Structure formats: C-alpha cells, structure tokens
Amino acid sequence: MSIEVRQVVRRFTAETAALNDVTFRVEEGELIGFLGPSGSGKTTLLRLIAGLDQPTSGEIRIRGQVVNQVPPQRRGVGVVFQNYALFRHMTVFDNIAFGLRVQKRDKAFIRERVHTLLELVRLSGLESRYPHQLSGGQAQRVALARALAPEPSVLLLDEPFAAIDTKIRRELRKWVRKIHDEIGITSIFVTHDQEEALEIADRVLVMNQGRLEQLGTPEEVYHQPKSLFVANFVGEANHGQGTVERGKLVVGPLMFSVDQADGAKLSVVFRPSDVQLSPVGGERGNSVNAEGEIIHLTYKGTYYTADVRLQGGMQIQASLSPDQTAALGVGSRVGIHVKRVLMFDSEGRALPTENAVAVGAV
Amino acid sequence: MIRRMGLYSFVYFWLLVLLVLPAVGIVVGAFQGGADQVWMALTSPEGRFALRLTLEITVLTVVINTVFGVLAALHIARRHMRGWRILNAVVDLPFAVSPVIAGLALVLVYGPNTFIGGWLQAQGAQVMFAFPGMVLATLFVTFPFVVRELVPVLRAAGVTEEEAAFTLGASAWRTFWQVTFPNIRWSLWYGITLTIARALGEFGAVLVVSGSVIMKTQTATLYIYQATEDGQMQVAYAMSLLLAAISFVILLILQYLKKRQRRFTA
Numbered sequence A: 001m002s003i004e005v006r007q008v009v010r011r012f013t014a015e016t017a018a019l020n021d022v023t024f025r026v027e028e029g030e031l032i033g034f035l036g037p038s039g040s041g042k043t044t045l046l047r048l049i050a051g052l053d054q055p056t057s058g059e060i061r062i063r064g065q066v067v068n069q070v071p072p073q074r075r076g077v078g079v080v081f082q083n084y085a086l087f088r089h090m091t092v093f094d095n096i097a098f099g100l101r102v103q104k105r106d107k108a109f110i111r112e113r114v115h116t117l118l119e120l121v122r123l124s125g126l127e128s129r130y131p132h133q134l135s136g137g138q139a140q141r142v143a144l145a146r147a148l149a150p151e152p153s154v155l156l157l158d159e160p161f162a163a164i165d166t167k168i169r170r171e172l173r174k175w176v177r178k179i180h181d182e183i184g185i186t187s188i189f190v191t192h193d194q195e196e197a198l199e200i201a202d203r204v205l206v207m208n209q210g211r212l213e214q215l216g217t218p219e220e221v222y223h224q225p226k227s228l229f230v231a232n233f234v235g236e237a238n239h240g241q242g243t244v245e246r247g248k249l250v251v252g253p254l255m256f257s258v259d260q261a262d263g264a265k266l267s268v269v270f271r272p273s274d275v276q277l278s279p280v281g282g283e284r285g286n287s288v289n290a291e292g293e294i295i296h297l298t299y300k301g302t303y304y305t306a307d308v309r310l311q312g313g314m315q316i317q318a319s320l321s322p323d324q325t326a327a328l329g330v331g332s333r334v335g336i337h338v339k340r341v342l343m344f345d346s347e348g349r350a351l352p353t354e355n356a357v358a359v360g361a362v
Numbered sequence B: 001m002i003r004r005m006g007l008y009s010f011v012y013f014w015l016l017v018l019l020v021l022p023a024v025g026i027v028v029g030a031f032q033g034g035a036d037q038v039w040m041a042l043t044s045p046e047g048r049f050a051l052r053l054t055l056e057i058t059v060l061t062v063v064i065n066t067v068f069g070v071l072a073a074l075h076i077a078r079r080h081m082r083g084w085r086i087l088n089a090v091v092d093l094p095f096a097v098s099p100v101i102a103g104l105a106l107v108l109v110y111g112p113n114t115f116i117g118g119w120l121q122a123q124g125a126q127v128m129f130a131f132p133g134m135v136l137a138t139l140f141v142t143f144p145f146v147v148r149e150l151v152p153v154l155r156a157a158g159v160t161e162e163e164a165a166f167t168l169g170a171s172a173w174r175t176f177w178q179v180t181f182p183n184i185r186w187s188l189w190y191g192i193t194l195t196i197a198r199a200l201g202e203f204g205a206v207l208v209v210s211g212s213v214i215m216k217t218q219t220a221t222l223y224i225y226q227a228t229e230d231g232q233m234q235v236a237y238a239m240s241l242l243l244a245a246i247s248f249v250i251l252l253i254l255q256y257l258k259k260r261q262r263r264f265t266a
C-alpha cells in the first residue's frame, strides 16, 4: 500500500525537532531504505508510520487515508523492531501465532500458517524454543515471521540486522528482498549502513538531523547526490573546499574549472573510484591533474584503496585494481586524474557539475 | 583468619540473641500449659473473631492494593503523564511515616468529629473505629510493597514487547494480560506476599483507628496486646505462635518467589 508523509514534524523537546518538515511518498510494493546516521530520526519516522507515536504536526496517509488518529492496532502495519522485541515468555510458535490469535483464526489455520512462515524464514523445527534459546539471526527471523503472520499491507524493519555478523547479514538482507518480492508487500527498511541500503532498496531515503536530504534510486543518491551530506554519507568520498578565482576552483594542488562567480566558496567531492592513478615518469598526458605519493594500501577484497599524499600535504583516497598494484605500491610516485567531481555551494546544495572538470595541476 | 572467624562467630551470636532465642521463647511460652491450652486460646470466641477480622482485612487490602499498586506502578514506570514524579515520591510515604502517625492522620480526616467523617456518618457510614477505617489504615501502610516491586521490573522489561503486540492488533487489555503480566508475574506475587505479611502483622495504625473493641474491632495483633495487658500471657503466646508460624511460611514462599523472579529476569 502507498504511504504518504506530508510536512511531518516531531518534537521531543522545544528546541530541537527529531523530524523536521519531512515529506515523501512510498509507492505500493516498493522497498524503501531509510538511510542516515544514528540519531537522524529514522526510528522516530518509523514509529510515526506504525502509529506508536504521534507527529507534532503534519499528516501521514496509508492507502490515501489520513491515519493520524488511527491506533497501531488498525493500521495493518507489521513491524520488526531493532531489538527483536519477541515475547520472551512465549515459544517461537506462540510468538508467530500471536497476531493470528488476535484475529480469532481457527486452530488448524493458525497451525498451518505458522508452519508455512517457519518454512519461509527457514526455522522449521524450532517452534517450541523460547526467545532466549535463539541466536540473534534466528530471533530476527522469528520477529519477521511474527510481523508477516497477520498479513500486513506494510512492513517496517528497523535496523533488523544491526547486531548480526556481516556474512549472515548479507544473506538475510538478500533474503528479505526475496520475501518482499514474493509477497509484494510495501516495505521500509531502516539502516545506518549505506552498503546495505544501496543493495536492498528500490529507492533510498537519506536522512540527516531530522531532515530528508534526498529520496532517489541507489544510483541517484550515489552518482547525483543532492547535498554535500549525501555525497559524504553514501559511498566513499574525497572531500575538499576552496574559493572560485577567475573561473577556477583550487583545492590543494588540484584545480577545477567551474561555472560559478568569483569569490564563491565551494565544496568538491569525488569518489575514490573516480580517481585514476598512473605511474610517474612515462608521458605526462593532459589527463594528469596533480602528482602524489602512495603512502598506504588497503586490501578491500576485490580491489585496493590507496591513500595518496599530494604535493602540499593534502591526502586523498583512490581505488586501485589488483593489476595496477604490480606497477604501483607504497612509496610509488603517481600522477592523479580526477575523472568526475561533484560540487556543492556553501550551504551544501548540489551544483550542476557538467562543466566542472579537473583541469590540471596548480 | 582468626580475626575473621571471630567476626563471623559474632554474627551468629547476634542472630541467636536477636532471632533464635525470641522464637524459641514464643514456642516454649505457648506450650508451657500444654497443647490444648494453645488450642483453647486460638478457638475462644474472641480469638476466632480476631483471626477472622485480620483475615478479612488482609484479603481486602491485598485485592485493593494489587489493583491500585499495578496501576500506580504502570503510571510511574511508563511516565505517560506529568504526575509520575509526584506519585513516585509519595509512594514511599508509608515507609517513612510511623504507622501510629498514619493512623492519627486518618482519624483527623475521617474521624466522626471532622467534616468528611461527619458527613459520612450522617450518610450512615462509620469509617473510624470501625472496619472501613481499619482497612484504610492497612491499605495505607502496605501501599508501597506492590508498587516498589513492580516499577523496576516494568522499567527493565520496557515497552517494546507491548508495542509489538499493538502492531499485531492486540488491544491494551489483551496486551496487559498476555504480554505485560507474564513479565511481572513473579514480582507481583512477591509484592503481594509482602503485603500479606505486613497486613497480618500491622499493629500501630490499626490500634489508633480501631479503638480495639473486643469482638468488634480487635484484630489478631490487638488481641495479643490486650492479652498481655490483662496478664493472660498464655493466650498472648498462643496467638503469637500462630502469627509467627504464618510469617515463617510466608518467608519460605518469599524465598521461592525470589528464585523464580531471578530465574525469569536472567
């Protein structure tokens, strides 16, 4: 079901707003990732949608209907809580059956549905365990089965895998995506892990200090961030600042030609993957913007990250393919070419970047 | 080492002086005239009446204080409304105030010569120096037990399980019985048991509000007091022995409950 949030404000104290004028719309069947640092208001927003908390002002609609006055019991919203929130004195079976018993379904139906769900979350055989006898991953899957049992039209997951190891977590995340696609339920997945958000979601909603920074596809928030915050928070980023002089922006030894008036203070962000390194000594083509020295290499599994110190002391990160490490290593002098750069004004708003090109060394 | 042994021996000596000797004293005192004397003291009309009155007061107190205690504890633990701090501070008042003073305060408010008490009497309801006053006094002195047991467990259990139940469609009533109550059950039994123990043994507050009229407002503890006043030590010891035996059973129950409580919260 579609979810609309309109100009929602939530204040816990008079001075600061945990949510500040948030407006967005989730379409039916979408999987949206809420991404933001801890304390940015993700849980608060989720609780408002679930009806566990009331907005200070603004409107929330589910299937087009204003639900501000509707209690959580009648919103048809399933929630998987950050800390599982399983009923600790009930078995796995009773936990999952809870919502069905509330609906007064008959016993045979309940037994069948619970077993179907247990199979879905791959926990068959554990139905008579108690929550304290489960691992974190198992508990989280029980929480998911419990939330899905009454067939909600919206599913909210609050950092469901935050406390689980990376490997199992990646598996669970793929699998949540699969369940989402199978059931066709509208879902919101909260996380502070950008990789997780980009991987799982149809669209990502980036939050910062109670404000919505951007809502877009993973490609959009990664390649066309609307704000400096999004550019820095989503993906790896090199970050610098400078003042425009005669159509050029100088950041350390790097120089960019820009379309902005002289005197404008701008921020630039470029991804390590957009930085090309080449050995120094060969022909120094037009594409080399500056020179530097590799001071550290970090292995990332399929590629390397090089920390490069430029002339003048500025440090940036660049991605290196394993092939390149044959020629380049710690201590190598390298030429640097920045292929793509993002620009932001002094308020952190994105500027058009078609004309922003790295033009050469200072 | 030797010094430590000396210290520990002192603890046992102290226990002997403080607890064991008096307990033995009561048993010996009660039975010095034989078992049938004990039986007679407890089954005399006055004795039976006192026991029944104590029982009635205790049952009423437990029922009322359980309901209000749970409500007050929820209010304090959940901090839903502003007043929770005030309530939290006031709950301990009965611990801080001497029961005699509590009794006097009740007389000052509900006594026959006061505004409220006078009005009640005009409606045909005598509160002071009657059953309702004694229940009130007992309610007052036992009010903190249930509340104080429940607030910490309610806080520790948190509200997320309840919120999960709400999102699964459960009403507040159903959520309380199926989710909240099982989490606080053993602590509630503990608080109720403490309430029973205290209600059975309450003396000061009840003395002030009852006037201790034989066969009318005389509870078991007042009956013991009366007996010692009248020099009937045999009767006093017999009734004391019964109350002490009940206390001992309660102590065992408390030990069991504490174990359950701990196992549950672990």
Ligand SMILES: Nc1ncnc2c1ncn2[C@@H]1O[C@H](COP(=O)(O)OP(=O)(O)O)[C@@H](O)[C@H]1O
Residues within 6 Å of the ligand: A012, A013, A018, A036, A037, A038, A039, A040, A041, A042, A043, A044, A045
């Ligand atoms: N019940 C509450 N009372 C007061 N402040 C709160 C409450 N819940 C959240 N906050 C505040 O609101 C802000 C957003 O919190 P939250 O939504 O939990 O962030 P996130 O889930 O993104 O980490 C934080 O500054 C937090 O301290």
Ligand SMILES: [Mg+2]
Residues within 6 Å of the ligand: A039, A042, A043, A044, A082, A158, A159
């Ligand atoms: Mg959170």
